Amino acid sequence: MTVTSLHDPTHREALWELEDAFERGDLISIFGRCTVSYEGRAASDLGTGDRLLLLKPDGAALVHTDEGRQPVNWQPPGSEHRAAVREGRLRVVSTRTNPAETLTVRFSDIHQLSAMPVTGGRDLDLHGSEEDLRTRILERPDLVEPDFEPRETERPSSAGPMDVFGVDADGNPVVVELKRRRVGPDAVGQLARYVRALREELGIEEDRADADATVEVRGVLVAPSVTDRAAERLADRGFDHVALEPTPEE
Amino acid sequence: MTVTSLHDPTHREALWELEDAFERGDLISIFGRCTVSYEGRAASDLGTGDRLLLLKPDGAALVHTDEGRQPVNWQPPGSEHRAAVREGRLRVVSTRTNPAETLTVRFSDIHQLSAMPVTGGRDLDLHGSEEDLRTRILERPDLVEPDFEPRETERPSSAGPMDVFGVDADGNPVVVELKRRRVGPDAVGQLARYVRALREELGIEEDRADADATVEVRGVLVAPSVTDRAAERLADRGFDHVALEPTPEE
């Protein structure tokens, strides 16, 4: 493990080290006083200040200040980093295409530069996602409702694949939409599109007042909880909400 | 400007410096070999590997690998960082409440530690946002359509505030929904909710076949472009699309 670390380097020293680090595919961090400008989907300018610039070998670039989880400016992976000294000052430019975007960092002072090789150790084991919720329901369909019978996951429809498709105790088709956390109105809209698509596919009238219909396509939203507005929209459309967490409570 | 930088420190040396840096409110970066575990809204585990840990004085914590714009693990601002040496190894724990979440980083090797004071220089001047699009339309309403007359922005309704409310050449109420970029069907749903709310408020029948109505609430979606499915839903509901960028083309 060879970590390079320069303290208060000159701009030229920083450039030499940067070019070597690009060559090695190192993860690079530069802390210094700089201005930042971005142009692409939007455009932004950031005046002089102390920031941390992170340059990744996959092309990602991040400019961090002392606040926030989000970088104040960035460039996504796949971008190309270049460095140069202009008028005695280090300048780092990261560009990408489609969309065409450019991030430019101009340093007036370089306090610290580090470069370090990083490989592997990237495989995160994450649980508690929507997929865990689906697994949970397939293993215990009664958590949705008694005698619910899942038939298919990712069932295709003209509105896209529905999370879970099944049949209830009375033989009605049921569209289940899964959300791992509290949801707003948009999730109800998503569910409504699937239900509408399935009704059309099965030739079932949308009019719920039509009590003659022996078969009704039902919509069920499975989520830990719903917002008030989402609850209204669920009620409007005659859908059900099942309160369920992606993983069992302790 | 005092930047502290330790190269291959002992775990105890790193701890001392960390505690001082917490005290000073420094921006801290630690590069080293570590494992990471997270528990909260979801849960995850990350095996041993070289990573960069960024600790911000506002409580944000970021674990970065050599890939991706996103940190592989993180903690949002407002969290509390603590450090300790257990069994000779540095351990950094960041916790927050509501929701209760904990991020734990256990180091086996510390390659590099830096701490630097950062203040100010955080005010980003961003243009090309939805607000720019609204400004543009208010200055040139004809970009929406000839003789369109904006009356109100953020006009309240039972479905929430609508972006722009106005009147067309024939005196019809117009609800304008703004999007800074290409949109999908959800934006049409959002517009539909506002239109429905306004129709109810004004006591206007939704049935468009009712040609007797002298006043019709119209819906206009202003966005650079729309997806095919969004276009279908716009047509279904009789809404219009105006192709417009948040900032003028060069």
Add this chain to the structure above:
DNA sequence: GAATAAATATCGGTC
């Protein structure tokens, strides 16, 4: 490449 939906989304404003 376009479209669609998930995410430990984050972030800001409002009530």
Add this chain to the structure above:
DNA sequence: GACCGATGTTTATTC
């Protein structure tokens, strides 16, 4: 604190 909507959202997956 809950809720709602924007974001240069990013990211993954599918078509």
